[in-house]
Amino acid sequence: MVARYELIADELRGEILSGVHPVGSQLPSESELAARHGAARGTVRQAVAVLAAEGLVGSRQGARRIVLGTARSQSFAELHSFAEWARANGYRYGGQVIAQRRRPPTPAEAARLGSGEVLDVLRLRTLEDEPVLLERTAYAEWIAGAVEKLPPGCGSVTEALYESAGLVFAYGEHLIDAVPASTRDARLLGVRRGSPLLRQRRVTTTHEGRAVECSDDRYRAGSVAFSIRNSIGANPLVRHAGDLRFGA
Amino acid sequence: MVARYELIADELRGEILSGVHPVGSQLPSESELAARHGAARGTVRQAVAVLAAEGLVGSRQGARRIVLGTARSQSFAELHSFAEWARANGYRYGGQVIAQRRRPPTPAEAARLGSGEVLDVLRLRTLEDEPVLLERTAYAEWIAGAVEKLPPGCGSVTEALYESAGLVFAYGEHLIDAVPASTRDARLLGVRRGSPLLRQRRVTTTHEGRAVECSDDRYRAGSVAFSIRNSIGANPLVRHAGDLRFGA
DNA sequence: TAGGGGAACTTGTACAAACAAGCGAGCACC
DNA sequence: GGTGCTCGCTTGTTTGTACAAGTTCCCCTA
Numbered sequence: 001m002v003a004r005y006e007l008i009a010d011e012l013r014g015e016i017l018s019g020v021h022p023v024g025s026q027l028p029s030e031s032e033l034a035a036r037h038g039a040a041r042g043t044v045r046q047a048v049a050v051l052a053a054e055g056l057v058g059s060r061q062g063a064r065r066i067v068l069g070t071a072r073s074q075s076f077a078e079l080h081s082f083a084e085w086a087r088a089n090g091y092r093y094g095g096q097v098i099a100q101r102r103r104p105p106t107p108a109e110a111a112r113l114g115s116g117e118v119l120d121v122l123r124l125r126t127l128e129d130e131p132v133l134l135e136r137t138a139y140a141e142w143i144a145g146a147v148e149k150l151p152p153g154c155g156s157v158t159e160a161l162y163e164s165a166g167l168v169f170a171y172g173e174h175l176i177d178a179v180p181a182s183t184r185d186a187r188l189l190g191v192r193r194g195s196p197l198l199r200q201r202r203v204t205t206t207h208e209g210r211a212v213e214c215s216d217d218r219y220r221a222g223s224v225a226f227s228i229r230n231s232i233g234a235n236p237l238v239r240h241a242g243d244l245r246f247g248a
Numbered sequence: 249m250v251a252r253y254e255l256i257a258d259e260l261r262g263e264i265l266s267g268v269h270p271v272g273s274q275l276p277s278e279s280e281l282a283a284r285h286g287a288a289r290g291t292v293r294q295a296v297a298v299l300a301a302e303g304l305v306g307s308r309q310g311a312r313r314i315v316l317g318t319a320r321s322q323s324f325a326e327l328h329s330f331a332e333w334a335r336a337n338g339y340r341y342g343g344q345v346i347a348q349r350r351r352p353p354t355p356a357e358a359a360r361l362g363s364g365e366v367l368d369v370l371r372l373r374t375l376e377d378e379p380v381l382l383e384r385t386a387y388a389e390w391i392a393g394a395v396e397k398l399p400p401g402c403g404s405v406t407e408a409l410y411e412s413a414g415l416v417f418a419y420g421e422h423l424i425d426a427v428p429a430s431t432r433d434a435r436l437l438g439v440r441r442g443s444p445l446l447r448q449r450r451v452t453t454t455h456e457g458r459a460v461e462c463s464d465d466r467y468r469a470g471s472v473a474f475s476i477r478n479s480i481g482a483n484p485l486v487r488h489a490g491d492l493r494f495g496a
Numbered sequence: 497t498a499g500g501g502g503a504a505c506t507t508g509t510a511c512a513a514a515c516a517a518g519c520g521a522g523c524a525c526c
Numbered sequence: 527g528g529t530g531c532t533c534g535c536t537t538g539t540t541t542g543t544a545c546a547a548g549t550t551c552c553c554c555t556a
Contacts, residue, residue, distance in 0.1 A: 024457050029506055040541045058419050061507045062548030066457045068419055171306050171316055177473035178426035178446035196444030198426035209272050209314045225425035231418060277536055288511045309537050310518030
């Protein structure tokens with residue numbers, strides 16, 4: 001069952017992408033959209049709230065909504081999973097486990113994953129046959145077994161864990177900064193030591209709020225960038241000073 | 249006039265921050281909250297939607313909402329303005345104009361700011377008396393005059409432009425990646441050439457959707473990081489491959 | 497012609513009601 | 527003892543109504 005407001009949002013999004021409502025133009029008023037779709041105004045408001053959350057339209061009281069852009073936010077899965085993102089964008093991709101072992105958690109990991117041993121996995125991911133991402137992931141003990149059963153060349157870990165263990169990643173927290181490549185980073189990614197890497201540290205949890213993994217992902221400079229839209233009303237991205245979080 | 253749902257959201261947020269509802273615990277049901285505040289269920293839903301957008305709570309149909317974390321997103325102003333962010337977090341900060349001149353726009357700038365000349369400003373910002381950020385901003389012609397009137401040591405450009413020209417930044421698009429420091433970057437920021445910098449390119453627009461500035465901000469590695477919370481339902485951050493946007 | 501006033505329009509907030517859909521616990525049955 | 531099912535609770539979706547608050551544009555006036 002797809003919600004009605006989702007259908008209306010999809011139609012509006014399509015009209016924006018296809019140029020019916022160009023960037024900078026005004027959207028039809030809520031009453032007009034409601035009449036056109038035979039829906040209540042509240043339903044239409046939910047639909048445009050979706051578009052506002054995606055950063056496609058902006059609004060202020062009293063004035064018609066305006067179109068801000070056409071780039072669409074991908075789904076959570078596409079941000080979370082390298083494979084799903086690459087596939088959705090039509091890139092050729094791959095992955096290979098470089099090292100894998102159980103070890104005691106660092107204090108920072110223990111605070112999030114619990115005090116049991118973690119499964120530490122180092123993966124190298126490729127995009128268009130070029131190595132672009134080095135993934136250091138610590139999995140919580142309760143999921144470690146399922147991760148160990150995955151084949152070393154597994155393309156999509158997220159997908160494989162869903163199929164084998166029914167695991168669904170639902171919430172994520174991400175911390176983005178820049179770091180120099182270590183000797184090992186440099187060798188695996190094919191760059192010079194000390195050259196810039198874009199680092200994304202993340203903690204992922206299930207629906208129930210149970211932490212699944214802590215990860216330290218390092219992208220080769222120039223290979224990927226993160227983008228975000230915000231507005232004076234909605235602002236999900238936060239700036240932090242230094243290494244205040246995720247421990248040292 | 250503060251909206252009722254904002255008050256309820258503030259109270260709930262306070263209860264989460266103060267530990268009344270610890271991380272991982274369940275929030276009271278909507279009906280209970282509605283009864284407690286003497287409000288309709290829809291109003292309570294708006295309140296918890298605010299917290300969900302901030303990444304503090306998660307929800308799924310049928311089960312009670314759970315608390316995901318306690319870190320709160322700052323306001324749009326704090327993401328947009330280095331000064332407001334630094335002040336809100338109690339840091340000592342400063343800024344100095346290094347160079348300023350009018351020039352024709354690059355093609356990428358012209359597409360966003362219009363074809364008129366842009367005002368190119370290079371600013372060095374300090375945090376705790378350390379240089380941490382190099383800001384290269386191209387202002388649109390219509391606002392260039394007001395920017396030129398600002399003192400070179402102006403701490404908060406955003407604030408100054410609001411007071412002098414009534415300008416309000418309302419929407420922003422940000423693209424985050426890592427780049428090596430150029431010779432000039434390195435000298436001004438006090439790092440070695442080629443060392444990692446965290447780059448944030450952004451385009452900012454007013455309420456009406458009129459573009460104000462394009463900026464290329466480079467942070468010294470280790471000085472700041474960006475963080476974001478997302479969920480399977482709401483996902484504002486997007487990953488891009490290579491330099492697909494903002495021109496070359 | 498420039499400015500003020502106001503009317504019409506549009507979005508924001510709030511309430512009430514109803515049904516759908518999913519979750520979890522407890523109960524009955526095998 | 528374990529399995530499956532049902533029932534109550536909770537969140538999700540939708541409609542309808544009313545008023546508040548801000549914007550836009552026209553018209554009238556000085």
